[in-house]
Amino acid sequence: MKYVVRFLKVVISIVVIGGIVSLFQGQISGSLVLLMQNLKELVLKIIHPSDFTFNPGGKAEYSVFPAILEYYRFSFMILALGFFLSFMVALTFTYITFYLPFKMRTAVSRMVGIFEAIPDIFIIVVTQLLFVAIFKKTGILVFDVAGAYERPFILPLVTYTILPSIMLYRIMLLIFTDEMQKPYVELAKGKGLEKGSILLVHVFRNSLVSVSNHSKVIISFMLSNLVMLEILFNLYGITWFIIENPRFEIAVLGILMLFLPIFLIETLTGVLVKRFTGEEIVE
Amino acid sequence: MIRGLLGNKSFMFSFGVIVLLLFSSIVYSVVFENHIPKADLRFEEGAELVSKPPYSPFEYPPLGTDNISNDLFFIILVGAKYTLGIALAVAVFRFIISSVLGTFLQMNFPGIVKRIQPWLEGFYYFPVSLLTFLLLEWVLKSDGYFDGIDSEFTYSLFERVGIEFIILILVAVPITSSTIAKEVKRILEQEFIDSVKILGGSKFHILKTHVMPFLKPQLLLIFVREVIQVLLLLAHLGVLKIFFGGGLVKEDMFNNSVFVSLSNEWSGLIGNNLRFLFTNYYWIPLVPILFFTITIVLLKIMLEALKTELQPSTPNKVGEKENKLQNSPSLKAKRRMQVEVREEMFREL
Numbered sequence: 001m002k003y004v005v006r007f008l009k010v011v012i013s014i015v016v017i018g019g020i021v022s023l024f025q026g027q028i029s030g031s032l033v034l035l036m037q038n039l040k041e042l043v044l045k046i047i048h049p050s051d052f053t054f055n056p057g058g059k060a061e062y063s064v065f066p067a068i069l070e071y072y073r074f075s076f077m078i079l080a081l082g083f084f085l086s087f088m089v090a091l092t093f094t095y096i097t098f099y100l101p102f103k104m105r106t107a108v109s110r111m112v113g114i115f116e117a118i119p120d121i122f123i124i125v126v127t128q129l130l131f132v133a134i135f136k137k138t139g140i141l142v143f144d145v146a147g148a149y150e151r152p153f154i155l156p157l158v159t160y161t162i163l164p165s166i167m168l169y170r171i172m173l174l175i176f177t178d179e180m181q182k183p184y185v186e187l188a189k190g191k192g193l194e195k196g197s198i199l200l201v202h203v204f205r206n207s208l209v210s211v212s213n214h215s216k217v218i219i220s221f222m223l224s225n226l227v228m229l230e231i232l233f234n235l236y237g238i239t240w241f242i243i244e245n246p247r248f249e250i251a252v253l254g255i256l257m258l259f260l261p262i263f264l265i266e267t268l269t270g271v272l273v274k275r276f277t278g279e280e281i282v283e
Numbered sequence: 284m285i286r287g288l289l290g291n292k293s294f295m296f297s298f299g300v301i302v303l304l305l306f307s308s309i310v311y312s313v314v315f316e317n318h319i320p321k322a323d324l325r326f327e328e329g330a331e332l333v334s335k336p337p338y339s340p341f342e343y344p345p346l347g348t349d350n351i352s353n354d355l356f357f358i359i360l361v362g363a364k365y366t367l368g369i370a371l372a373v374a375v376f377r378f379i380i381s382s383v384l385g386t387f388l389q390m391n392f393p394g395i396v397k398r399i400q401p402w403l404e405g406f407y408y409f410p411v412s413l414l415t416f417l418l419l420e421w422v423l424k425s426d427g428y429f430d431g432i433d434s435e436f437t438y439s440l441f442e443r444v445g446i447e448f449i450i451l452i453l454v455a456v457p458i459t460s461s462t463i464a465k466e467v468k469r470i471l472e473q474e475f476i477d478s479v480k481i482l483g484g485s486k487f488h489i490l491k492t493h494v495m496p497f498l499k500p501q502l503l504l505i506f507v508r509e510v511i512q513v514l515l516l517l518a519h520l521g522v523l524k525i526f527f528g529g530g531l532v533k534e535d536m537f538n539n540s541v542f543v544s545l546s547n548e549w550s551g552l553i554g555n556n557l558r559f560l561f562t563n564y565y566w567i568p569l570v571p572i573l574f575f576t577i578t579i580v581l582l583k584i585m586l587e588a589l590k591t592e593l594q595p596s597t598p599n600k601v602g603e604k605e606n607k608l609q610n611s612p613s614l615k616a617k618r619r620m621q622v623e624v625r626e627e628m629f630r631e632l
Contacts, residue, residue: 006401013405017414024418027437028446110587117583119515121522121553122576129565146561216407224410224519231522239413243523246420251413259408 003267010263011256015042018252025248042249052253054245064250068241072257074151075237079226079258082160083219089161090168091204094176098199109173116166120225124232127159146234156233164222168211171218175210179203209279212269219262287592294588297581301367304578308364317361319547322352337564349556349567359574362547367578369527369548370517374509376452377459382502384456385463386494389471390486396464403457411454411512412519418450419525447527455512463498463505470497500593507586511579518575521550522557549575 022038023029045051052068053061097105128146135141144152179185180203188198230240238254273279288294311317322343340347346355388396406414423443426436436443470476471494479489517527527548552571559567 006404009401010404010408013402014409017405017409021414021417024450025421028422113587114580114583117511117580119518119572119576119579121518122572125560125569125572128560129569132561132565216404220407220410223408224412227410227413228519228522239410242413243416246417246425248417251417255409262408 003270007263010259014255014259015039015046015252018042018248018255021251022248025246038248042252045249046253046256049253052249054247054250056245064253068238068253068257071236071238071241072254074235075226075230075239075258076261078153078157078160078229078235078237079222080261081157082164082222085157085161086164086168089165090172093165093169094172095196095199097173098176098180098195109170112166112170112173116163116170118163120163120228121232123162124159124229127155128232131155151235151237152233156229156235159233160222160225160229163225164218167218167221171214172207172211175207176203178210179207182206205277209273209277212273215266215269219266223258288588291588291592293584294592297584297588301578301581304363305367308360308362308367311357311360312364319357319361320354322348322354337567339564340566340570346570347566350559350564355567355570358547358552359549359570362549362552362571363574365527365547366514366517366549366575370510370513373448373451373513374506376448377455377509377513378502378506380452381456381459382463382505385460386467386490386498388460389464389467390490390494393468393471396461396468400461400464403461406458412516412523415450415454415516415520416523416525418454419447419520422446423525444527451513451516455509459505459509463502466498466501467494470494500589504586504589504593507582507589511582511586514575514579514582517550518553518572521553521571524554526551526554 016039019035019039019042022042023031023035050063050065052064054064054067055061097108100108131142143155144150146152176199185198185203188202189195226237227239227243229235230237231243234240238258242251242254322338337350337352338348340355343354346359348354349358422436422438426438438446471489476489476493479493484493520526527550549571553568553575556568556571559565560569
């Protein structure tokens with residue numbers, strides 16, 4: 001029940017944001033009547049999704065379904081795989097970091113804090129130029145650098161993973177360091193457990209709650225990076241679709257479609273974490 | 284705190300570079316009236332054309348020229364004051380509105396704040412750059428294109444700049460106010476606040492004497508973060524071809540009418556020149572992106588320095604005297620020793 005209420009609240013807030021956006025399209029108006037009218041239309045369309053239309057090339061109106069599904073599938077794959085990969089990369093690096101001498105560890109954590117600030121567009125553009133340069137030098141196109149109807153997958157995914165990895169790594173490093181100071185770690189050490197197993201089994205499990213607490217920030221960061229990724233790589237994904245068809249109803253539909261699986265995964269993690277550690281993720 | 288920051292090398296360096304950039308840009312506009320030198324065609328002895336613009340940064344240091352042979356270094360210099368100025372102005376307004384709103388609401392109507400907060404979650408899933416793009420797309424872009432009736436903007440340049448300013452400010456206010464409200468709430472939950480209330484301290488007294496000393500350092504961090512956010516947002520909008528104030532319609536060398544950014548503002552430079560990215564003239568869009576990156580990284584270095592400078596004094600700061608004591612070098616060193624010793628212990632693990 002609690003989850004349903006949260007779900008509805010987020011959905012309604014996204015719809016209301018969409019309604020406010022509608023006041024800035026085609027004219028700028030502060031009319032409440034128009035807002036209500038647009039909101040009503042939007043809600044009706046969400047109930048009957050086949051009513052969503054778009055006009056590619058400004059000629060005729062087509063229903064966004066099923067065209068949007070292909071765009072959506074792609075974006076979702078990038079988002080989900082990107083998150084999974086970042087998590088694994090961050091975990092691996094955290095694990096390695098704890099074997100480093102202390103002085104190096106603080107230096108690394110400070111450096112990473114600065115790297116985190118590098119804008120996504122810089123990383124995307126530099127990666128693209130790098131692979132173009134490799135292509136020019138050697139004649140081998142390692143990965144496709146820009147897409148059209150055939151969407152390149154591997155290079156965008158790798159590029160996409162870099163920043164969230166850094167962010168997750170930093171968060172994990174902080175949380176793990178904090179967790180390592182708890183008495184049970186000392187007990188485990190006293191009992192003769194290996195450092196690796198303490199880290200990966202006990203500390204990891206207990207840190208998962210705190211990491212999940214940060215997941216909302218990471219997801220919102222990843223969503224905003226997704227926009228730039230799809231534009232700069234010319235990937236036909238959902239945010240690309242929204243920007244090509246900048247209408248409030250399509251934007252709301254796209255965001256809701258992205259939110260749905262995120263919500264399901266978040267809820268599932270919440271339930272699982274509660275089951276295994278007995279701790280609850282705070283909102 | 285200020286003394287600490289003055290002694291912090293990385294903070295002073297970043298701060299110095301940003302101030303220098305802004306200052307030299309302003310001086311350049313006053314003294315040389317934004318004059319942008321043009322690179323000439325290069326001939327060798329006879330009449331043989333050696334190379335023609337655009338020159339790469341290697342041919343025409345430091346940054347090369349753009350497609351119409353303007354010196355990119357001066358373009359960046361001229362644009363710096365607009366971009367940094369806009370970012371600072373928007374951040375200041377965001378910061379003022381959010382801190383007043385967040386603090387006021389949390390102090391007076393904590394119940395309402397608690398009830399509103401879950402409703403703001405939509406903003407986490409609506410990427411800010413996408414939201415701003417949707418809000419500004421008509422005013423600054425499609426309204427200016429030939430849309431069947433006219434190819435003029437409905438609003439004047441002044442109005443468009445105003446509208447963009449307001450939108451850039453307002454998109455962040457809900458989340459930032461909520462962050463500040465949470466911060467105030469955390470302070471109000473401290474035990475000594477109960478004593479203050481029992482002793483009859485009024486709300487204003489609590490705010491002024493007991494909340495502000497804790498809140499101030501946090502607000503400073505939030506402000507720097509806000510400047511970084513605005514810069515990022517401007518860069519994103521540049522990629523999405525939303526130029527500040529909507530840009531001007533101009534004819535390019537092929538007689539196509541294109542939007543160009545006003546006065547070499549950086550985000551406009553990215554948007555205008557992104558089409559050169561996969562050509563041999565890749566440095567034209569790369570240079571403004573690089574400058575955005577440098578500025579943002581410098582701000583981040585400032586932020587980290589501020590954090591380390593503020594950290595030791597935050598936990599249980601009661602009064603100025605105590606604060607001074609806590610910031611004394613010997614105590615700091617001692618605390619650091621303790622931490623390091625603790626760390627060393629775990630290293631053996």
